Amino acid sequence: MILLRTTDPDFAVRFDALVDDRRESAADVGRDVAAIIDRVRREGEAAVADYTARFDRHDPFETGWSIPPEECERAFDALDPGLRQALELASTRIRAYHDRQRPADTAYTDDAGVRLGARWRPVDAAGLYVPGGRAAYPSSLLMNAIPAAVAGVERLAMVTPTPNGRVNPLVLAAAHVCGITEIWRVGGAQGVAALAYGAGPIRPVDVVTGPGNAWVAEAKRQLYGVVGIDMVAGPSEIVVVADAQNDPDWIAADLLSQAEHDTVTQSILFTDDQAFAEAVAASVDAQLGELATEPVARVAWETNGAMVVVERLEDAIPLCDRLAPEHLQLAVDDPQPLFERVRHAGSVFLGRHTPEAIGDYVAGPNHVLPTGRRARFASGLSVLDFMKRTSFLQLDETSLRELGPATVALAQAEGLPAHAKSVALRLRLNR
Amino acid sequence: MILLRTTDPDFAVRFDALVDDRRESAADVGRDVAAIIDRVRREGEAAVADYTARFDRHDPFETGWSIPPEECERAFDALDPGLRQALELASTRIRAYHDRQRPADTAYTDDAGVRLGARWRPVDAAGLYVPGGRAAYPSSLLMNAIPAAVAGVERLAMVTPTPNGRVNPLVLAAAHVCGITEIWRVGGAQGVAALAYGAGPIRPVDVVTGPGNAWVAEAKRQLYGVVGIDMVAGPSEIVVVADAQNDPDWIAADLLSQAEHDTVTQSILFTDDQAFAEAVAASVDAQLGELATEPVARVAWETNGAMVVVERLEDAIPLCDRLAPEHLQLAVDDPQPLFERVRHAGSVFLGRHTPEAIGDYVAGPNHVLPTGRRARFASGLSVLDFMKRTSFLQLDETSLRELGPATVALAQAEGLPAHAKSVALRLRLNR
Incomplete structure (x- = not known):
C-alpha cells in the first residue's frame, strides 16, 4: 500500500505512475x-x-x-x-x-x-x-x-x-x-x-x-x-472517496471487498484527513487477519493498495477521473455535488450506506463493468450488448428530387460514378 | 457472378458457400x-x-x-x-x-x-x-x-x-x-x-x-x-430484393454502386423472376463499359456478384438474414411487410426510389455499417460509440436493511467474506 499526499513535491509523478499501472496479467497466451x-x-x-x-x-x-x-x-x-x-x-x-x-x-x-x-x-x-x-x-x-x-x-x-x-x-x-x-x-x-x-x-x-x-x-x-x-476485461478496482465522518471499519471492509477478488485487484482511498486514512489502514490490517480470503487480499492490498490524502474532498474527483475506476464509492453525507463532477467511472455508489458489494449482487445495475481505466470510453454490460440497430430510409420521387442532386455531386467528387448513376437514372438526369 | 435458383437441387450447399465466403483481405499484417x-x-x-x-x-x-x-x-x-x-x-x-x-x-x-x-x-x-x-x-x-x-x-x-x-x-x-x-x-x-x-x-x-x-x-x-x-470493418456488400416491376437499369446501377468500391465488395440480387435477373445482368454488362471505375467494378461483380431467383419474394428474407448484409434494398411498391420480417441488416433502403447511394451521402443515417455478416450482432456507427454510461446506486439505512441480508448470503456462498462484512458491519449484524 502506498500513501500519497497531493501536497507532496513528487505527487504528480507518483500519481501518474498509479494511473499508468495497468496491472494486466502477464501471461502471454x-x-x-x-x-x-x-x-x-x-x-x-x-x-x-x-x-x-x-x-x-x-x-x-x-x-x-x-x-x-x-x-x-x-x-x-x-x-x-x-x-x-x-x-x-x-x-x-x-x-x-x-x-x-x-x-x-x-x-x-x-x-x-x-x-x-x-x-x-x-x-x-x-x-x-x-x-x-x-x-x-x-x-x-x-x-x-x-x-x-x-x-x-x-x-x-x-x-x-x-x-x-x-x-x-x-x-x-x-x-x-x-x-x-x-x-x-x-x-x-x-x-x-x-x-x-x-x-x-x-x-x-x-x-x-x-x-x-x-x-x-x-x-x-x-x-x-x-x-x-462484452469487453476486454482486466483486473478489478475500487476507488473510495471518504471523509473522516465515516467509520474506518466500514471503509476498510469496502477496500478489502475488492482486494479479496484477486491479487491483481486494486483498492484506492481518497480522503481529506490523514488521520482517517491511517485509521482505515489499521483497520484493514486488523480485518485481514480475520478473512478466509486473507492470502489473496493481503497481496492485493500490499501490492496495489493506495491512499491519497487531498486537501479538499472535491480535489479527489479530477484525480478519480484519471483513474476512471470500475467502482467509485462516494462515502459522504451529500454525495450528489461530487457525483455531478464525475466524468469517468463504471458504476458509482453514493453515500455511507451503499457499499460496493450491494451492487455486486442484488441492487440491480450490472456488475460487469469496464476495468483498467476503460470507463473513459466503455460502459457496463447492458441490454444493448445483446441487440443491434438497423437504420432505414425511404424516399419517394419528390424527396429523391430534393436530395438527389447533392448525392450526384458528392459521388462524382469522390470518383464513384455508379453511385451517381443509381440516382441520376431515377431522376432521369442526363447521365 | 453466379446465378442460383432456390429450386436447384444443390441450392442449399451453394447458398451456404455464399454465406460462408467472408472475403476478408488476405494480407496478414x-x-x-x-x-x-x-x-x-x-x-x-x-x-x-x-x-x-x-x-x-x-x-x-x-x-x-x-x-x-x-x-x-x-x-x-x-x-x-x-x-x-x-x-x-x-x-x-x-x-x-x-x-x-x-x-x-x-x-x-x-x-x-x-x-x-x-x-x-x-x-x-x-x-x-x-x-x-x-x-x-x-x-x-x-x-x-x-x-x-x-x-x-x-x-x-x-x-x-x-x-x-x-x-x-x-x-x-x-x-x-x-x-x-x-x-x-x-x-x-x-x-x-x-x-x-x-x-x-x-x-x-x-x-x-x-x-x-x-x-x-x-x-x-x-x-x-x-x-x-468503432468496429472491425471488412469488405462492403449490398443485397437488393427486387421484383420484375423495377427498371433493370436502375437495379443494375445499384449493384454496381457497391461493386465499384473495391474488388472484394459483393453485390447480390434476389428476385422472383429469372427473366428480370437476366435483364439486370445484361444491363450490368452494358453499364460496366461506361464506368470510369470499370476495372474495379468488373472484378468485384464477376468474382463476388450473385443473383438468386426465389419462388416468392418473401422467400428472400430468411436468406437475406443469413447474409446479414451491410446494405439491404427492398425495391418493391410496398416494402413494409418485407421489412418487418428482416432480422439482420445494417441499413435498409425501402422502395423503388431509395438507391443505397442516397444513404452514403445526404440522407442522414450513418454509412459506417457492419460488414461481413456482422449485422447479426453489430450496429452502424452512432452517437453511442462516443459516449459511455455510468450506473449509480444509493441506499440508506432502511433500504440497506432490506437488501443487505441477501447480499451477505450470496457473498458468503461465493466465498467472499469481505464483501459480506462490508454489508454486515453497516447492518450491525453479527459478523
Missing part, C-alpha cells in the same frame, strides 16, 4: 489461444473434446456434453432457502433495472418527405461463459444472462468447465433461476471457440459474454468480429 | 502492425516521423505535423458552389438524424427505497482516421465526425496520411464543414498508435473510429481495449 481457436474451427467437437480431456480431465463423449435442465432445478431445490430467496431477489431486481434499458425504435418523416429511423432487434443467440473453480460466481451468471433475456434473445447457450467432471451446484442453481436450458460442459479458449464457430452439438452464437481467465479473455479478444463480445 | 504499435508506444513522435517518411515519403518535422484550420477553410471556399452546398446539406441532415440518438439518463427510486439509474457522458477525446489516396472520402469524414460532435466530445483529433506531403482538398473542406481544427498529417498503423498512446504533439484519445486499409484496421483491432473503436 496469444499464440496458444490462436492455436486452440484454429483447431476448434477446423476439427470441431473432436478438438473440443481433446482439449477438455487435457485441461478439465474428463471426456465429454463419456461424461456427456451437456447438463440437463433437470439437474439445474435439482441444484436449486437443494439450496438453503435463504440462498434461494437471495438468488430470486437478485434476479427480480436485476431484471427490473435492465428492463429500463430496452431501447426505443425511431421512425419519422422529415421536412424533405424522407421517412427514416432505426429499429432495434435482439441477436439470435448469445453464448454465456461461466468460469469453473474459484471464480464460479452465480451472481455473474445472473448479470450476463438477464440482460440477454431482457433483450429478447431467443437462444442462450452457456458453457462452463467442469474440472474432473464435477459441476458447481451454485452455478447450476443460478442457471435455473435464469431459465437457461442449454448448458455445455466445456470451458477455456476451446469453449469460447465452440460458441463462436460451432462444434458438434454446440451451434454457433452471435455474441459471447462472461468473465474468464486469461485464456478465455484472449479467446474473446481474438474472436471479436467473428462474434460480438 | 498482424506482426508488422504489432511492431509499429510497439515502437510508437516506446519512441513516440520519432517513430511516427520515421514511419511517415518511409510510407508517405515526407518528414513531418519538415512538412509540419499538423494542418491549420485556415487551410481547411481555404479548401472549402475554393470548392465548386454546388459541392459546398452538397456538403452542407449532408452535414445538416446527418446531424439531424444523429441528434435523435442522444441517450436519455435515467434516475428513479424504487419500492425498496433504492435510488438508482444511469448517466451518459461523452468521452473526453475522439480520434478520427481519414484515409489518404483513393479511399479519401469526405462523406466518411462527416459520418465519423458528426456523431462525435453530437455526443458532445470536446476534442476531435483527425489523422490523415498526406502521401508525398500532398493533402486532399476535398477532405480538408469536409473537415472545415465539421468544425475539426486538430488535424495531423500522419496515417497508417502509426497514425492509429499515435492516437491511442499519444506521440509528441499528438495527445492520446479515448476512441478511434474511421475507415482505413488492412494496416489501419489491424491496428484498431490490436488497440481495442486501450481505446474504444
Whole structure:
C-alpha cells in the first residue's frame, strides 16, 4: 500500500505512475489461444473434446456434453432457502433495472418527405461463459444472462468447465433461476471457440459474454468480429472517496471487498484527513487477519493498495477521473455535488450506506463493468450488448428530387460514378 | 457472378458457400502492425516521423505535423458552389438524424427505497482516421465526425496520411464543414498508435473510429481495449430484393454502386423472376463499359456478384438474414411487410426510389455499417460509440436493511467474506 499526499513535491509523478499501472496479467497466451481457436474451427467437437480431456480431465463423449435442465432445478431445490430467496431477489431486481434499458425504435418523416429511423432487434443467440473453480460466481451468471433475456434473445447457450467432471451446484442453481436450458460442459479458449464457430452439438452464437481467465479473455479478444463480445476485461478496482465522518471499519471492509477478488485487484482511498486514512489502514490490517480470503487480499492490498490524502474532498474527483475506476464509492453525507463532477467511472455508489458489494449482487445495475481505466470510453454490460440497430430510409420521387442532386455531386467528387448513376437514372438526369 | 435458383437441387450447399465466403483481405499484417504499435508506444513522435517518411515519403518535422484550420477553410471556399452546398446539406441532415440518438439518463427510486439509474457522458477525446489516396472520402469524414460532435466530445483529433506531403482538398473542406481544427498529417498503423498512446504533439484519445486499409484496421483491432473503436470493418456488400416491376437499369446501377468500391465488395440480387435477373445482368454488362471505375467494378461483380431467383419474394428474407448484409434494398411498391420480417441488416433502403447511394451521402443515417455478416450482432456507427454510461446506486439505512441480508448470503456462498462484512458491519449484524 502506498500513501500519497497531493501536497507532496513528487505527487504528480507518483500519481501518474498509479494511473499508468495497468496491472494486466502477464501471461502471454496469444499464440496458444490462436492455436486452440484454429483447431476448434477446423476439427470441431473432436478438438473440443481433446482439449477438455487435457485441461478439465474428463471426456465429454463419456461424461456427456451437456447438463440437463433437470439437474439445474435439482441444484436449486437443494439450496438453503435463504440462498434461494437471495438468488430470486437478485434476479427480480436485476431484471427490473435492465428492463429500463430496452431501447426505443425511431421512425419519422422529415421536412424533405424522407421517412427514416432505426429499429432495434435482439441477436439470435448469445453464448454465456461461466468460469469453473474459484471464480464460479452465480451472481455473474445472473448479470450476463438477464440482460440477454431482457433483450429478447431467443437462444442462450452457456458453457462452463467442469474440472474432473464435477459441476458447481451454485452455478447450476443460478442457471435455473435464469431459465437457461442449454448448458455445455466445456470451458477455456476451446469453449469460447465452440460458441463462436460451432462444434458438434454446440451451434454457433452471435455474441459471447462472461468473465474468464486469461485464456478465455484472449479467446474473446481474438474472436471479436467473428462474434460480438462484452469487453476486454482486466483486473478489478475500487476507488473510495471518504471523509473522516465515516467509520474506518466500514471503509476498510469496502477496500478489502475488492482486494479479496484477486491479487491483481486494486483498492484506492481518497480522503481529506490523514488521520482517517491511517485509521482505515489499521483497520484493514486488523480485518485481514480475520478473512478466509486473507492470502489473496493481503497481496492485493500490499501490492496495489493506495491512499491519497487531498486537501479538499472535491480535489479527489479530477484525480478519480484519471483513474476512471470500475467502482467509485462516494462515502459522504451529500454525495450528489461530487457525483455531478464525475466524468469517468463504471458504476458509482453514493453515500455511507451503499457499499460496493450491494451492487455486486442484488441492487440491480450490472456488475460487469469496464476495468483498467476503460470507463473513459466503455460502459457496463447492458441490454444493448445483446441487440443491434438497423437504420432505414425511404424516399419517394419528390424527396429523391430534393436530395438527389447533392448525392450526384458528392459521388462524382469522390470518383464513384455508379453511385451517381443509381440516382441520376431515377431522376432521369442526363447521365 | 453466379446465378442460383432456390429450386436447384444443390441450392442449399451453394447458398451456404455464399454465406460462408467472408472475403476478408488476405494480407496478414498482424506482426508488422504489432511492431509499429510497439515502437510508437516506446519512441513516440520519432517513430511516427520515421514511419511517415518511409510510407508517405515526407518528414513531418519538415512538412509540419499538423494542418491549420485556415487551410481547411481555404479548401472549402475554393470548392465548386454546388459541392459546398452538397456538403452542407449532408452535414445538416446527418446531424439531424444523429441528434435523435442522444441517450436519455435515467434516475428513479424504487419500492425498496433504492435510488438508482444511469448517466451518459461523452468521452473526453475522439480520434478520427481519414484515409489518404483513393479511399479519401469526405462523406466518411462527416459520418465519423458528426456523431462525435453530437455526443458532445470536446476534442476531435483527425489523422490523415498526406502521401508525398500532398493533402486532399476535398477532405480538408469536409473537415472545415465539421468544425475539426486538430488535424495531423500522419496515417497508417502509426497514425492509429499515435492516437491511442499519444506521440509528441499528438495527445492520446479515448476512441478511434474511421475507415482505413488492412494496416489501419489491424491496428484498431490490436488497440481495442486501450481505446474504444468503432468496429472491425471488412469488405462492403449490398443485397437488393427486387421484383420484375423495377427498371433493370436502375437495379443494375445499384449493384454496381457497391461493386465499384473495391474488388472484394459483393453485390447480390434476389428476385422472383429469372427473366428480370437476366435483364439486370445484361444491363450490368452494358453499364460496366461506361464506368470510369470499370476495372474495379468488373472484378468485384464477376468474382463476388450473385443473383438468386426465389419462388416468392418473401422467400428472400430468411436468406437475406443469413447474409446479414451491410446494405439491404427492398425495391418493391410496398416494402413494409418485407421489412418487418428482416432480422439482420445494417441499413435498409425501402422502395423503388431509395438507391443505397442516397444513404452514403445526404440522407442522414450513418454509412459506417457492419460488414461481413456482422449485422447479426453489430450496429452502424452512432452517437453511442462516443459516449459511455455510468450506473449509480444509493441506499440508506432502511433500504440497506432490506437488501443487505441477501447480499451477505450470496457473498458468503461465493466465498467472499469481505464483501459480506462490508454489508454486515453497516447492518450491525453479527459478523
